[in-house]
Amino acid sequence: MLCSVVVPVYNKAAYLELAITSVLKQTHQDWELILVDDGSTDNSVEVIRRFTDPRIRLVQQPNGGVSRARNRGIDAAKGELVCFLDADDWYGPHYLAAHAEMATRHPDQQYFATCFRWVRDYVAAEWNVAPPQPLPVELVTNFFERRSHDGKMWHTNSIAIRRSVLQAMQPCFPVGESLGEDQDLWFRVGERYPLVYCPLPLVAYRMDVAGSLVITQARRKLTPVYERLEQRALAGHIRGSEGRAALRLVAHARVGIARQHMEAGERGRALAELWRGRRAWSRHWIAAVMMTVAFSPAMARRWNAWRKSRTPELITVNKSTST
Incomplete structure (x- = not known):
C-alpha cells in the first residue's frame, strides 16, 4: 500500500535531515515523500536536495502558509493513504507499517491515527521497540466525546486519511490560518467517518522549537x-x-x-x-x-x-x- 507523506517546510533546515531520514528508515517501504517548500529563506531546499532517493519529491511555492502547503501536498499525492509530518518532527520506524496494517484490516474505513509522544530531543533507543502483534486498534465512533473526555489522543503527525476522501474535501486545510488549522480538518473528517485508532505512540511531536508557532500570548477569543x-x-x-x-x-x-x-x-x-x-x-x-x-x-x-x-x-x- 503506497503511503504519501506530506511535509510542509518553512525555514526548518536544522531539523529536516532527521525528519526525512525517519521516513527513509520505515519498515514499510512503499511510500512517497512530498516536501512542500513554502518559500523558505534558509537552506531548507539545499538540505532536501542532498537526498537522492527517487521517492522523495520537492514541490516549491511562494510563501502562502502552512495550510496552502499541505493542500498542495495533497494535490501532488499518489498514494492510497495520505499521512502528514511536521518538518521538525519524526516518525518512529514502525509508523507507516501500522497505518498500512490498519487500512488493510479495515478496508471500509477512511480515517486512521496512532497515539504520539511529546518529546524535546531525538533518542534513538526510544523508537526501536517493535509494536506488539497483532497491532492493538479500536474503532472510535464517538469522536468528539473521546476528544472531549480524553484530550489530545492524536496529532497531525499521527493521522492518515485515504486520498480519495481528502481529494473530495479540497481545500482541506483553511488557507490563511495557522492556529488550529489542522484540527479543523480532523474535526470535519471525524463528523463523517469513524476513527480507527492505535493507542501506541509511534510518532514524535517536538516541543519548544525555535521558529514554531508556540502560543505564549493570551488568546482571548474563540479561534x-x-x-x-x-x-x-x-x-x-x-x-x-x-x-x-x-x-x-x-x-x-x-x-x-x-x-x-x-x-x-x-x-x-x-x-x-x-x-x-x-x-x-x-x-x-x-x-x-x-x-x-x-x-x-x-x-x-x-x-x-x-x-x-x-x-x-x-x-x-x-x-x-x-x-
Whole structure:
C-alpha cells in the first residue's frame, strides 16, 4: 500500500535531515515523500536536495502558509493513504507499517491515527521497540466525546486519511490560518467517518522549537476552528450525542479563554466566557468559576503557570511549519 507523506517546510533546515531520514528508515517501504517548500529563506531546499532517493519529491511555492502547503501536498499525492509530518518532527520506524496494517484490516474505513509522544530531543533507543502483534486498534465512533473526555489522543503527525476522501474535501486545510488549522480538518473528517485508532505512540511531536508557532500570548477569543465547529453543531450538522459532545468541546475551549481573562484581571469578561462555556460543566468548570470570583490576577497567573507545567499540551498548543 503506497503511503504519501506530506511535509510542509518553512525555514526548518536544522531539523529536516532527521525528519526525512525517519521516513527513509520505515519498515514499510512503499511510500512517497512530498516536501512542500513554502518559500523558505534558509537552506531548507539545499538540505532536501542532498537526498537522492527517487521517492522523495520537492514541490516549491511562494510563501502562502502552512495550510496552502499541505493542500498542495495533497494535490501532488499518489498514494492510497495520505499521512502528514511536521518538518521538525519524526516518525518512529514502525509508523507507516501500522497505518498500512490498519487500512488493510479495515478496508471500509477512511480515517486512521496512532497515539504520539511529546518529546524535546531525538533518542534513538526510544523508537526501536517493535509494536506488539497483532497491532492493538479500536474503532472510535464517538469522536468528539473521546476528544472531549480524553484530550489530545492524536496529532497531525499521527493521522492518515485515504486520498480519495481528502481529494473530495479540497481545500482541506483553511488557507490563511495557522492556529488550529489542522484540527479543523480532523474535526470535519471525524463528523463523517469513524476513527480507527492505535493507542501506541509511534510518532514524535517536538516541543519548544525555535521558529514554531508556540502560543505564549493570551488568546482571548474563540479561534475560527471552534467557531465553525460550534456553528455546525448548533445547526444540526453534527447530530445526537456527538453534537452535544462537540458543543462541550467548544465549551472547554471557552473555559481556557476565561482563564486568560482572569490572568489579565478582566473578571467580568472571564465570567461572561464561563457562562458561554457552561456546557463544559465539570469540576474544572466549577473551579474556574470559583477562582474567577476569588483570585487576584497574580494568583491566577501563578496557578495557570503551575497547571501548564504539568501538561505538555498546554505549554505547546500549536506549531506552524509555515508562516
